[in-house]
Amino acid sequence: MLDDKILFGYTGLFNSPNEIIRAAEKVSDAGYKKYDVNTPYPLHGMNSAMKLPPSKLGYAALIFGLSGMLAALAIMYWVAVIDYPLIIGGKPFFAFPAFVPVIFEVTVLSASIATVLTMISIFFKFPNISHPLHDTDYMKAVSSDKYGICIQADDAIFNETEVKNLLEKLNAHEIKPIYYDDNEIKHKNTVFEPRFLILLLFVALITAGATYFAMNKLLYAVPFNWMETQEKLNVQESSVFFSDGFGMRNPVDGTVSRGNLPYQFNGNxxxxxxxxxxxxxxxxxxxxxxxxxxxxxxxxxxxxxxxxxxxxxxxxxxxxxxxxxxxxxxxxxxxxxxxxxxxxxxxxxxxxxxxxxxxxxxxxxxxxxxxxxxxxxxxx
Amino acid sequence: MNTENHKVDYVKKEIPSKIKKIGFVLTVIGLLFIILAYISNPVRSGFNNIILLMFLSSIGVGSLFLVALEYLAGSVWSTPFRRISEFMSATLIILPIVALPAYFYLHDLFHWTHVESLDELLQAKAGYLNIEFFSIRTIAFFAIWIVFFLFLIRNSFKQDKTFEQNLTKRNIKISAVFMPFFIFTVTFFSIDWIMSLEPHWFSTIFGVYYFSGTVLAALAILTLIVVPLNEKGYLVKGLVKDHYYSLGALMFAFTNFWAYIAFSQYLLIWYANLPEETFWFLQRWEGGWIYLSIGLILVRFLIPYIGLLSQPSKMNPKRLIKMSAWILFAHFFDLFWLIMPTYGKGEFVFGWIELGFPVFAAGVLIIIFTYFAGRFNLVPSGDPKLKRAIDFRL
CATH class of the missing domain: 1.10.760.10 (Cytochrome c-like domain)
Known part of the structure; x- marks a missing residue:
């Protein structure tokens, strides 16, 4: 036993879905709270075996769905009724049935995006992207054809020998302790450090500036100026060629265009x-x-x-x-x-x-x- | 063939005879009221008779659809409940009798039957809307449904005794043939008996509208029967909340589907604003009907939606019973809203004449259920999927 390492938990592997469900039931019956099951695909019945309460994620979906709904309604109301009222198809400005499809779409969109973001940021603790189980043989096994269970050391009733005995009694293979990686413990999140944020700001400024330069300056350099300036006189342009400075000229006196004989009896x-x-x-x-x-x-x-x-x-x-x-x-x-x-x-x-x-x-x-x-x- | 592996212990318990008596009493009361109604106001009763017919058809053909859907989708969780849907699809047998009284008043119910005074538009539709073709279609629909009902149900009942797995395979094939028939018959049945009450009006989504209500009604009556039966231990042991959840989720899904279809129908007509389409909704926006129209959103969509929204509510037996009873009521409400304004012509109608028909419907459904429950097992005990069905978990 390496004393200088900190224990994360004990893992055990099983060969079939039925075994892992039975194991999950036994582990939860034994009173463990902090444990997790890793399987290659979702298993029916795992929720009840682990005695998991209904997910709280639904509330995030509800709240953000409702806010999306109200936001969509408010934007459309402001645009179509207050800021720029236009009569469209003889309908009233507040044409609620026409708003409903948009409200529906925005509700679904904001609910689903918010659900994913909530899951990542709150439940997965983003920006923390590391986990002690990463890069272990256990994780490799449960990613292909094994069904694994991991009882964490920070559980209230965790006891190394008892957990080992329990897993052995359940006929688990490869019962192994998992330790926190040294680097992982010492690792600090650099995402919110001022240096990193300043770097981000620099990158943003350089990217924006370079884009502006490329789009507005480089693209208009000769000869790629999109034919904006041409060696001819456009309408309303001035000209140094003529003494009066006008680019546009009057026709020569007495000019008659084809098919348009001037009328000679005006006022007569x-x-x-x-x-x-x-x-x-x-x-x-x-x-x-x-x-x-x-x-x-x-x-x-x-x-x-x-x-x-x-x-x-x-x-x-x-x-x-x-x-x-x-x-x-x-x-x-x-x-x-x-x-x-x-x-x-x-x-x-x-x-x-x-x-x-x-x-x-x-x-x-x-x-x-x-x-x-x-x-x-x-x-x- | 080894049939031992998938056998399930099932001991049949008899349904208390009290329920049969209640069904009988309700039927007699309903029938008396209906006869009185026909004596006092035959035309109004005719319209009510159409509501009754469409309601019972929904339950009959919708239940048959659920049975066929289970075979086709190979779904496992619904197998212990399938027998109840099979019982309820027997409603199909009495449909011709229910349609008969309305058939006698065809001239008062359907404007297009007056060949002598048809305007140009209806003359153009006369190739489809004439009494002969209408009668042929109605008889054909009933015949198609009853034939498929007999085939599917006979195989399923036979399996209880023989445990033959081949019967399941055969029923899958029958279901596959039934589905296209189901789509066309339900669509044209609803066009014939509801949409043609206003022969000038048309909505291309109407068949889907009726279909959504049909599946909801079938699911609701299934839930209404299955949940109390299971709570009192009439079905097999081992059915848990996960099974309920699937029923609740389907009802919730079809509630949304109904709202989606109903709103689509409204939105297009509202947008286009063509007089030949809008008058139908305007008729339901006059007099007392406006309260019914607004109430429909509440009754048919909002209340079941909120009632079944959360995950625990889909697993709660009491909530499921309440909601399924409510959805059955809402289906009747919906049909009333679809059909009666044509009779009322801008004036709201509701009175004692309307009461006999739903009472009769309730009584008849109870009698059908108790009749079959007395003769057959309440679960398809010979079905090879039953063992797996009991082990089903979310």
Whole structure:
């Protein structure tokens, strides 16, 4: 017997689950409290054999599960009701049924994480990661095919010879004492020492700084600058090339872009009436284009049939009817002029309608007018 | 074959005749009330009759499901309790008789039977919802259940005397065939008899909803019978709290499952907010029904949930008896909530007419149990798993 070593406990090995359960029953009947059973896999019936009380871990799960539940509810309430209320799908801000799945998930998540953390920190006494049974032949045996029991020396009724006799009586093999390792006793946890914490802080700072440098500086060094600067003028940029310093230029005076002839009769309806002729042939295709555009852009104020019954619910004054004698006698050019130039409070629709479409709308207005004031010749 | 190794000492004790008398009295009282109810208000009684039918079907087919599940899963702990589930699955035999009175009032109960005044939607559904096909389906469901019941139970009873291990193997095969049938029959049975009461309404999860209640009811009646029997020593010796724990845990699990399914059904309908779906819940949110709807959460989920949450409560015989009785009540409550608002149309209905049906159900279940308990062993004493089952520990 080595007197200079401190005894942790006595271990014994068994060959079958039935033997170990019987042994656990006998050891707990003998009044031992501080002992443990190590098996390669969980054994049914071990709880009652060792007379273990129900685990307290459930309370941690309950407390953290409830806190997770309340936290999820509070966050969603704050976000969706107080801080940024948005109507989603016509539901109330506090849309409880929509919250329930999230509450459920957060409850389960926080309960399970908290259970594992509680188990590690309280029951396994983290950050202590050493145990006298580590690296023993006993632990190797119970990790493969043996079933072991270990009675600890700090038990109130522990007595070396009695424990040895008990294990022998139970037919245990390889009854061995386990001693605390010297290094283990002298070992101190360095995790909370200031030196270690400062080291951690340094590592954190260096890692964060290096990451920042790599992500924000190195990655943007030429030529890997993600094409952020290019040898061309972007919009709104200044330029030293031009004398006024502007990068963006106006087109040269008199430039005409393709398909966009400038309108030459602005503010001059008489001239428009005289000189403009409808270039479109009144066929089905052109009239249906005119109807589509009229229904989209003109009908909100003029009404679908041109009689001026606005759908704008009085937000604008109703325009006069298009069926009046005056408008019916207008030339196509006058109507075209009103579309392009606007009239009274009607603004220009030049940007909404293309050249072709404007004339198509004129055609359609003619059709509408004809529908209310048909000529007798139409009957033929 | 050596059958000595797995034999278990089992001495049968007779159930006191008092219980049989109670069952008989309850049945007669219930039956009298039902007849009076049918005389005074046949349509309302018809709706109650559907509740009764769905309740007894739950217990019958749910118990058969538990028996088949034990064979398929090869579970050991439940073997000493299996015989009680087998007894209770005999409820299936009386289902056609229970369905018959409702069948006479089909026109008053099911709106879709009025072929002459169907709207466009119901006309489109008429290929499924018509009296002929409905009757064929109902008869087929009953027939399928009773056939599987007879096969499974006969083998199990035979094993008591012959100790043949082959019978277990045969029952495993029968159970495997039964399972797909079970899924489809229970789903369509619930669609036919509950969902089609409001033929415009549909919920794709409804079959699962009824299934969750069915398994709960079967588990509850099993627990309600098994725990007092074992406490008084009618079953084999050696059954301990570990066996109770499994029963309690299953009831707890299916309580959660029910809540999950019920909430899923509600959430989707609430989210989509389509008038053709929401009216069903709105109907249960009017008049007195709102209290029933809120009460359902309490009765069916919160009370059993809290009552069975902790580990000791799942092992406590008194708690288990209370909770299983409560769950049976909750199942009836749930069915009432599902079915009666269609009759009430916004007005809460409850009166003496409703009382006869649950009394009758209780009486009939007691009679079924005592009838079988008088003729057969209370545990499957010939089952090769019984010895291992008694040794089961958590």
């Amino acid at each position: 309806p008489e001239a428009a009436s005289t000189y403009l002729k409808n270039p479109l042939f009144p066929d089905d295709k052109n009239i249906s284009i005119g109807k589509a555009k009229y229904d989209t852009y003109c009908s909100p104020c003029h009404g679908y049939f041109g009689e001026g019954n606005s759908r704008m619910r009085g937000q604008f004054p109703n325009p006069p009817t298009l069926h009046s004698e005056k408008v019916r006698n207008w030339k196509d050019g006058s109507i075209y002029h009103v579309i392009v130039d606007g009239q009274n409070i009607m603004s220009s629709y030049a940007s909404q309608l293309t050249y072709q479409e404007r004339w198509a709308v004129v055609l359609y207005i003619r059709v509408l007018q004809r529908s209310l004031n048909a000529m007798e010749s139409d009957l033929e």
